[in-house]
Amino acid sequence: MLDVARRHEFRVLAAAKPTLPVLLTAGRLAGKLRRVPRIGWVSADPVVARRILNDPAHFTLLGEGGVGHLWAQVLGDWVNEIFDGPGHHLLRARTRDLFTDDSARRLTARVIGSRLARAGAELDDGRAVDVADLGRVLVGRIVADLLQLDVPDHDEAYREIFATGEELAALALGTTTSTHLAPETIARARTIVAKLTVNVDRAWRTASPETVLGRCRDLGLERRQAEGLATLLMVAGTETAASAMARTVAILHDTGAQHRLRADRDLLPDAVREGLRVTSPAPVIGRAVSADVTVEGRRLRAGERVLMLTWTANNAAGAFDLDRGYLPDQRQLWFGAGRHLCLGAPVARAEITGLLEMLLRSGRPWRIRDRTYRRNVLIPSYACLPVRLARH
Ligand code: HEM
Structure with missing residues (x-):
C-alpha cells in the first residue's frame, strides 16, 4: 500500500518537472551541505536548512537565487525593504496574529464551509467529486476573500483566480539555475499583477483592519506596497494549498490510512501534518549568501547560492505514518523556518x-479509480482526482 502511495507521489513530481524526482531523491547525496556545479550549494539536511533559514545576517532571499530577487524585478525595489529589510520585520511583527489556528478555522468555515457542504452532498448522492478541482476552487475562494476581490460567486470565477495566481508563479519556472528574469517575462508578470490587483486599491482604502489589506493600510504601507503584498499572498497561498489538499486525500486512500482515521478522528491533526511533510508542496527553498560564512566546515562566499531540498529533508524521516508524531529535526520545515516562515x-x-x-463525515471510505497529474507546473499536484464514496 505504501508503495502505491509512493509511486503516485513520484508521478506527481515527475509530471511537474521530469528532473524533479531525480533532483529530490539524488539530492540525499548532498547530505548536510555540498557544492554542486551550476546549482551552487545544496543541503538536504533539516537542521542545516533551518540553521541557514534562521541566519538573516548571512543569507537573504533578495539576492540572486532567492524568490525576493524574482519579485523585486517584477514589483520594484520596494520589495527589498518589505521582503527582507527592517520593513519585513515590522510587517511580520504586526501581522503575527493575523492568522492564528482559531482565526484560520473561522475564515475557512465562513469562506469555504458552504462549498464543502455542497461537495459532501454530491458525494452522499453517489456522485464523484474531483478533489483536485475542488481544492483549486476552495483556495480561489480564500484568496478572493483575503484580497477582497470582487468576483461573481461561482466556481469558474474562483478557478480563474487560481489560474491567474498560477500563471504568475509559473514565470518563476526554470529558475533553478538563475533568478534573473528576461525583460519579456517581467513585462508579462507586470500585466498579470495589474489584472490581479485591479480591485485592491478600493479595498485597501475601505477594508476593515481585520482584513489583510486593512492591516496593510494601518501599518502605513503605501497602496503600491499593499498591492505587492496582496500579489504575494495570492502566489504563495494558491498552488501550495491546493497541492497539499489533493495529495493528502490521495495518500490517505493509497496507504489505507483513511480507515484508521475514520475510526479515530483524533488523528486528524496527525494526518494533516504527515500529509504536509510527505508532500512538502514547496519542495525547494533558495537563498543567496549575502556575507561570507562557514557552515558545516564549508566556506560559503557572498554572492553564491544555496538550495535547501526541503522535500528530501522532510521525507528522510520515512513514509506517511499516522503514528510518526512530531519530528524535532524537521519541525514544520514544509512551511520554511525563521523570519520567512509561511505566513x-x-x-x-x-x-x-x-x-x-x-470526506470523513459520511463514515464511508472514499475510492479513487483514476487520476491525472499536472504537467509543467511549479508546484507538483494532481490535475484530476475524482473521489467517490463506497456504498454501505
Ligand atoms: C500547504 C500550503 C503551503 C505551503 C507548503 C507553504 C510553504 C511556504 C514556504 C516554504 C514559505 C517560505 C519560503 C521561503 O522561506 O523562501 C512560505 C512563505 C509564505 N507563505 Fe506559504 N505555504 C502554504 C500556504 C500558504 C497560504 C494558504 C498562504 C496565505 C494565505 C501563504 C502565504 C505565505 C506568505 C505571505 C509567505 C511569505 C512570508 C515571508 O516572507 O515573511 N502560504 N510558504
Missing part, C-alpha cells in the same frame, strides 16, 4: 482539515 500556515492547515472532515 499562511494556519490557513493551509485549516483548509486541509476542512476538506478531510467533509
Whole structure:
C-alpha cells in the first residue's frame, strides 16, 4: 500500500518537472551541505536548512537565487525593504496574529464551509467529486476573500483566480539555475499583477483592519506596497494549498490510512501534518549568501547560492505514518523556518482539515479509480482526482 502511495507521489513530481524526482531523491547525496556545479550549494539536511533559514545576517532571499530577487524585478525595489529589510520585520511583527489556528478555522468555515457542504452532498448522492478541482476552487475562494476581490460567486470565477495566481508563479519556472528574469517575462508578470490587483486599491482604502489589506493600510504601507503584498499572498497561498489538499486525500486512500482515521478522528491533526511533510508542496527553498560564512566546515562566499531540498529533508524521516508524531529535526520545515516562515500556515492547515472532515463525515471510505497529474507546473499536484464514496 505504501508503495502505491509512493509511486503516485513520484508521478506527481515527475509530471511537474521530469528532473524533479531525480533532483529530490539524488539530492540525499548532498547530505548536510555540498557544492554542486551550476546549482551552487545544496543541503538536504533539516537542521542545516533551518540553521541557514534562521541566519538573516548571512543569507537573504533578495539576492540572486532567492524568490525576493524574482519579485523585486517584477514589483520594484520596494520589495527589498518589505521582503527582507527592517520593513519585513515590522510587517511580520504586526501581522503575527493575523492568522492564528482559531482565526484560520473561522475564515475557512465562513469562506469555504458552504462549498464543502455542497461537495459532501454530491458525494452522499453517489456522485464523484474531483478533489483536485475542488481544492483549486476552495483556495480561489480564500484568496478572493483575503484580497477582497470582487468576483461573481461561482466556481469558474474562483478557478480563474487560481489560474491567474498560477500563471504568475509559473514565470518563476526554470529558475533553478538563475533568478534573473528576461525583460519579456517581467513585462508579462507586470500585466498579470495589474489584472490581479485591479480591485485592491478600493479595498485597501475601505477594508476593515481585520482584513489583510486593512492591516496593510494601518501599518502605513503605501497602496503600491499593499498591492505587492496582496500579489504575494495570492502566489504563495494558491498552488501550495491546493497541492497539499489533493495529495493528502490521495495518500490517505493509497496507504489505507483513511480507515484508521475514520475510526479515530483524533488523528486528524496527525494526518494533516504527515500529509504536509510527505508532500512538502514547496519542495525547494533558495537563498543567496549575502556575507561570507562557514557552515558545516564549508566556506560559503557572498554572492553564491544555496538550495535547501526541503522535500528530501522532510521525507528522510520515512513514509506517511499516522503514528510518526512530531519530528524535532524537521519541525514544520514544509512551511520554511525563521523570519520567512509561511505566513499562511494556519490557513493551509485549516483548509486541509476542512476538506478531510467533509470526506470523513459520511463514515464511508472514499475510492479513487483514476487520476491525472499536472504537467509543467511549479508546484507538483494532481490535475484530476475524482473521489467517490463506497456504498454501505
Ligand atoms: C500547504 C500550503 C503551503 C505551503 C507548503 C507553504 C510553504 C511556504 C514556504 C516554504 C514559505 C517560505 C519560503 C521561503 O522561506 O523562501 C512560505 C512563505 C509564505 N507563505 Fe506559504 N505555504 C502554504 C500556504 C500558504 C497560504 C494558504 C498562504 C496565505 C494565505 C501563504 C502565504 C505565505 C506568505 C505571505 C509567505 C511569505 C512570508 C515571508 O516572507 O515573511 N502560504 N510558504
